[in-house]
Amino acid sequence: MAEVLEPATTGANGVAFELDRFEMADGERFEVNGRWFGVRGRRFIRPSLTLVGDEEQRRLLADLEHKPWAAEDGQPWEATFPYDQDEAGWNEAELNVAPDITIALPLPGAKRPRARRRGSAPASGTSPGSAAATAATTASARRREAESSEATAPPRRPRAPSPELVNARREAHRAQRELERKDAEIAELSAELERRGAKLEEVSGARDAARSAREQAADEQERLTRARGEALRLRDEALADRDALARDRDDALRLRDAALAARDEALAGRRVAIDSRDEAAAKLGSALGARDAALAERDDALAARDKVAAERDALLGDRDDAVRVRDGAVAASEKTAAEREALTATLEQLRAERDDAIASRGAAMVMRNAANTPPAYKRESNRILHFVPALVVIVIAIVVAVALHII
Numbered sequence: 001m002a003e004v005l006e007p008a009t010t011g012a013n014g015v016a017f018e019l020d021r022f023e024m025a026d027g028e029r030f031e032v033n034g035r036w037f038g039v040r041g042r043r044f045i046r047p048s049l050t051l052v053g054d055e056e057q058r059r060l061l062a063d064l065e066h067k068p069w070a071a072e073d074g075q076p077w078e079a080t081f082p083y084d085q086d087e088a089g090w091n092e093a094e095l096n097v098a099p100d101i102t103i104a105l106p107l108p109g110a111k112r113p114r115a116r117r118r119g120s121a122p123a124s125g126t127s128p129g130s131a132a133a134t135a136a137t138t139a140s141a142r143r144r145e146a147e148s149s150e151a152t153a154p155p156r157r158p159r160a161p162s163p164e165l166v167n168a169r170r171e172a173h174r175a176q177r178e179l180e181r182k183d184a185e186i187a188e189l190s191a192e193l194e195r196r197g198a199k200l201e202e203v204s205g206a207r208d209a210a211r212s213a214r215e216q217a218a219d220e221q222e223r224l225t226r227a228r229g230e231a232l233r234l235r236d237e238a239l240a241d242r243d244a245l246a247r248d249r250d251d252a253l254r255l256r257d258a259a260l261a262a263r264d265e266a267l268a269g270r271r272v273a274i275d276s277r278d279e280a281a282a283k284l285g286s287a288l289g290a291r292d293a294a295l296a297e298r299d300d301a302l303a304a305r306d307k308v309a310a311e312r313d314a315l316l317g318d319r320d321d322a323v324r325v326r327d328g329a330v331a332a333s334e335k336t337a338a339e340r341e342a343l344t345a346t347l348e349q350l351r352a353e354r355d356d357a358i359a360s361r362g363a364a365m366v367m368r369n370a371a372n373t374p375p376a377y378k379r380e381s382n383r384i385l386h387f388v389p390a391l392v393v394i395v396i397a398i399v400v401a402v403a404l405h406i407i
Contacts, residue, residue, distance in 0.1 A: 014038045017103045022390040030081040036071040042099045046070045049081040298402040305395050325389050332396045357400035364393030
């Protein structure tokens with residue numbers, strides 16, 4: 001059960017500790033509160049709490065929650081020591097904060113340790129440091145028993161001590177102080193031994209890790225050396241590639257300038273071609289309009305031709321004139337058909353046929369003039385038949401003109 005202790009002090013090495021509270025908190029840790037005096041300029045290590053029993057002892061390290069543990073004179077100081085066992089069975093506790101500063105903290109309600117004869121072996125299973133701490137604890141217990149026996153002894157009549165006795169007492173006090181100092185040193189050495197054992201294990205692990213790290217570093221250095229050589233080679237290749245790329249860039253720039261000049265020329269030519277295309281399109285539109293007009297004229301000519309054929313069929317009564325007119329019309333029709341076929345073959349033939357048509361037109365005009373002067377015996381009787389040859393010649397001329405215009 002946790003209890004609050006009375007303030008305690010120690011004068012070892014001029015350092016004093018005033019204890020305010022030392023108890024078990026929540027059944028899982030020891031809490032120590034107090035004030036230090038005479039520690040100006042002193043450096044504390046990680047506090048340790050050594051629980052001392054009859055046959056064994058146990059060392060607890062302070063929790064890192066209150067780190068750093070440096071103390072100032074007269075200022076509150078606190079440390080917590082994790083502990084997950086029952087606190088019963090321990091006689092006292094020793095608080096160590098530096099190699100030469102160890103404070104004894106007797107547990108409230110703990111029983112005093114049993115005295116053990118000098119030279120007896122430590123309990124089996126304990127380390128040399130634990131045996132030394134146990135011996136120091138036993139010596140302290142013997143001193144406390146001697147003091148208590150002297151306090152309970154009946155008073156004796158004082159007498160003057162002899163010089164030998166005074167010297168012996170002085171030597172005894174000096175030996176006692178030396179023994180206390182040795183006990184403190186033994187406890188410190190045992191704690192230091194445990195710390196150095198743990199440190200040795202850490203150093204061994206660190207040495208193995210360092211050795212492995214050194215080997216890895218050597219491998220890494222070798223790899224980096226190879227990588228550096230490869231990087232230098234790649235750099236040289238990159239520089240060569242850069243120079244080649246610079247030359248290619250200059251060539252590309254020259255080609256680009258030439259391409260731009262060619263593009264400008266092409267654009268100029270394109271504009272000229274566009275203008276030519278627009279002009280050709282306008283001409284094509286005009287030609288299409290002319291073709292439509294020629295087609296309309298051809299249709300009119302065909303209608304007129306049909307009308308003339310009908311009239312010719314109606315005027316066949318006059319056999320002599322009709323035969324003459326028919327022969328001329330058949331010849332003209334055959335000639336017109338030949339001219340159509342020639343016109344569809346080639347343009348030159350069409351031109352030649354056009355010339356022939358013009359010649360035929362002249363002949364037709366002559367024939368028309370001849371036809372316009374009928375015999376005297378028919379002038380008055382049948383005037384309509386006199387105009388038939390002229391109409392046939394006119395129709396043929398129109399058809400030829402339309403065909404030439406279309407082609």
